Amino acid sequence: MAAIINPKYIIGKKELLGEGSYGKVYTVELKVAIKELKSSEAEKIKSFEAEATNLLRAQHPNIIRLYGISGKHTLVMEYADNTLDKYIHNEENKITELHRQNLMLQCAEGVAYLHSLTPLTLHRDLKPANILLTNDNCTLKICDFGTAREIRTEMTAEKGTAVYRAPEINETMKYTEKCDVYSFALILWEVMSGKKPFADQIKEVIAIAYQTSVKNLRPNLDDVQFCVNKEIMKDLIEQGWDKKPYMRPSMKMPYYLALIIPR
Missing domain, CATH: 1.10.510.10 (Transferase(Phosphotransferase) domain 1)
Known part of the structure; x- marks a missing residue:
C-alpha cells in the first residue's frame, strides 16, 4: 500500500510535464512525478480515484509505480524521462x-x-x-x-x-x-x-x-x-x-x- 504523504514534504519548484483530460503531471525535486487533480467534477474525481486504486493494485516492472498520495487528490509517482x-x-x-x-x-x-x-x-x-x-x-x-x-x-x-x-x-x-x-x-x-x-x-x-x-x-x-x-x-x-x-x-x-x- 502506498504511503500518505504530507503536502509540506513536497518541496522545490514544480515543472509541468503534461496535462490530460482531468489532471496535470508535474516533476519536483528527487525526480518524482506529481499528478494533481485540476477539476472538481464528479466524473473527473472518480477517474482520479480509480487511477490511484488501480496503481495500488498493480505492482509490476512495466507498470508505473505509485509512491504515495499527498493531500486529497495528488499522486506521487515514479518519474519517467x-x-x-x-x-x-x-x-x-x-x-x-x-x-x-x-x-x-x-x-x-x-x-x-x-x-x-x-x-x-x-x-x-x-x-x-x-x-x-x-x-x-x-x-x-x-x-x-x-x-x-x-x-x-x-x-x-x-x-x-x-x-x-x-x-x-x-x-x-x-x-x-x-x-x-x-x-x-x-x-x-x-x-x-x-x-x-x-x-x-x-x-x-x-x-x-x-x-x-x-x-x-x-x-x-x-x-x-x-x-x-x-x-x-x-x-x-x-x-x-x-x-x-x-x-x-x-x-x-x-x-x-x-x-x-x-x-
Whole structure:
C-alpha cells in the first residue's frame, strides 16, 4: 500500500510535464512525478480515484509505480524521462529493430499482468502517449489508469482514444480485455512502422470510429518494416486488431509474447 504523504514534504519548484483530460503531471525535486487533480467534477474525481486504486493494485516492472498520495487528490509517482510516442516519432533517435521489439515485449508483459489480476483489469486507453520510458529509454512503463476498470464492473461506451479504441467499444457493445489487445496491435504497428495510425487514410478524427468499426479500416501492414521477421510481425498485428474480439489472441498466452521476442 502506498504511503500518505504530507503536502509540506513536497518541496522545490514544480515543472509541468503534461496535462490530460482531468489532471496535470508535474516533476519536483528527487525526480518524482506529481499528478494533481485540476477539476472538481464528479466524473473527473472518480477517474482520479480509480487511477490511484488501480496503481495500488498493480505492482509490476512495466507498470508505473505509485509512491504515495499527498493531500486529497495528488499522486506521487515514479518519474519517467520520455514517452513511447515522443521516442519513436523523433527522427533523431536511431532505434534498432531489436530495441523496438524489446520495448513491445515489455508492453505485452505489462498488459498481460493487468489481465492476470483478480479480478481481471482492463486498461481501456492504451496508446503511445500513455506508455512511459525510463532508464535511458530502455525500460517501458504503462501509466494513466484513470479509465481502467475491473472486468466485473459496469462497462461504458467511448472510453479510450478514438485511434486506438476497439470497434466493440465504438459500437457500445459489451467488451472484455480483448479491447486492450486491439489497442496493443495498433501500438505494435505504430512502433514497427514508425508512422501514426490512419494519418494518411483519414482526414477527420471524428470519422475514425466509423471507418474502423463499420468499414473495418486498418493501417497498411506493408508499412511494417522495423522488425526482424516482418511476416511474423504482420500476422501478430493482424490477429490483434481483428474485428471480432474472440478471434484476437490473449495477452496471457505464451506464444503471443514469444512472437515478439527478438530472434
